[in-house]
Amino acid sequence: MRKFQSGQGLVEYLIIAALIAVSAIGVYSFFGKTIRNQVAGLSAEVSGQSASGQISQASDAADSADDIADKNYNLGSYDSAANSAASSSGSGSGNSGQPVQD
Template identity: 35%
Template sequence: MKNLSHRPKNYLGDCSSRKITGQGLTEYLIIVAIVAIACVGAASFFGDTIKANFLALGSDLTGGEAVDRVAETSTSRAKAKTDTNSKTTLGNYNN
């Protein structure tokens, strides 16, 4: 009698299931990378405003001096607006 449980593997079927799993993982990693890049961009764009808010919050929580959050946020927002409107060239990039 032949042993039917010892059949050759279907390598084509195994390979396609691995490709599908790998494809899903790759798509997930691409989406995570796009979200991470967007977060870094948003943090760099709103960096001064976010920093002022966190510093004021930390100062309030630790019992430090009260900081006028509205004034600091308005100042950093105005600076960001003027920086956005100014033309950036290679001569004044880091200035």
């Protein structure tokens, strides 16, 4: 019996790691733009610039992801949600690097 179980732990670990990776890809396809804009806003604020552009773009991206996630998909159209989420436009540039006027 023990002979057949020698690689079972590794196989289970690989299956779990693959499921986590697929889930992360799915989440990032819906919320990737929101996350990028939030990080861009954080870096702008840390450098002393206004991040109002990034904040509004992150909000718009979150609203878009919410609209896309609210639709019904089946196995024949599961990739259309990710494609429409990834193809929505946005520059993520915020205030275009202009310094804050005090």
